[in-house]
Amino acid sequence: MTVRQSLLAILSIGPCYGYQLRAEFDRRTGSTWGLNVGQTYTTLERLERDGLVRRGDTDTDGHLYWEITDEGRSSASAWLADPTPPARGTRDELAIKVAIAATLPGSDVGAVLRTQRAATQSRLEELRREDEGATGSASALSRRLIRDGLAFDAEAELAWLDHCARVLEETPAQPVPLSTEKPRRGRPAKAGPAPARPAAARPAATRPTTTRPI
Numbered sequence: 001m002t003v004r005q006s007l008l009a010i011l012s013i014g015p016c017y018g019y020q021l022r023a024e025f026d027r028r029t030g031s032t033w034g035l036n037v038g039q040t041y042t043t044l045e046r047l048e049r050d051g052l053v054r055r056g057d058t059d060t061d062g063h064l065y066w067e068i069t070d071e072g073r074s075s076a077s078a079w080l081a082d083p084t085p086p087a088r089g090t091r092d093e094l095a096i097k098v099a100i101a102a103t104l105p106g107s108d109v110g111a112v113l114r115t116q117r118a119a120t121q122s123r124l125e126e127l128r129r130e131d132e133g134a135t136g137s138a139s140a141l142s143r144r145l146i147r148d149g150l151a152f153d154a155e156a157e158l159a160w161l162d163h164c165a166r167v168l169e170e171t172p173a174q175p176v177p178l179s180t181e182k183p184r185r186g187r188p189a190k191a192g193p194a195p196a197r198p199a200a201a202r203p204a205a206t207r208p209t210t211t212r213p214i
Helices: 002-011 018-028 037-049 070-081 093-101 109-133 138-170
Strands: 053-058 064-068
Touching: 002 018, 002 037, 002 064, 002 070, 018 037, 018 064, 018 138, 037 053, 064 070, 093 109, 109 138
Parallel strands: none
Antiparallel strands: 053 064
16 A cells, blocks of 8 residues: 555656656655565556556657546545554564464573564664765655654564563463364354356456556
8 A cells, every 4th residue: 555655646746657656756765665667567557447547648758657637636645644554453473473472382482582672673773873874865864764763663662572571570471282172163154045147157358458668
């Protein structure tokens, strides 16, 4: 969703061709994402399918310009205005790993925490070093904003790991063996009349291939 909405937001400034749009994304995010041209065109085609962009004019060099539609402009505006939902939630891999390690017989959850803390601390120090050479350009500003966000995430992760260590000191991990109780399967659906079969199936429409101008 980030790439999709970001490209829409850039197109709200004016029409762009594929390579130009990728370059604008790279410049405005401080080269921190690594968006490739193939992903750019794939995203544009999906945006076109959804009615958010359309194909515009082609210049003398063969560059096809993409234009944002009114619906696309509204979508980009809503993305900028609405709060972004959290990315971690209850499916965060690290949180799940720690929770599982705390219940496995023979597992050293303390070692898991220490290993992760060392890696996170190293990542935080690297992020701080990268910001030391920042300049006043627009690209440097974007890069700093993103790296600052990553640094704050790393600091929060360190605080959470320290919290886990304190909790485990107060309440030691309790290995949990496999349960002897067999879980019940869901109740099978009731049998009903078989759906009517269509008399003849229409062949699927083939989508014409398009050439992506550079």
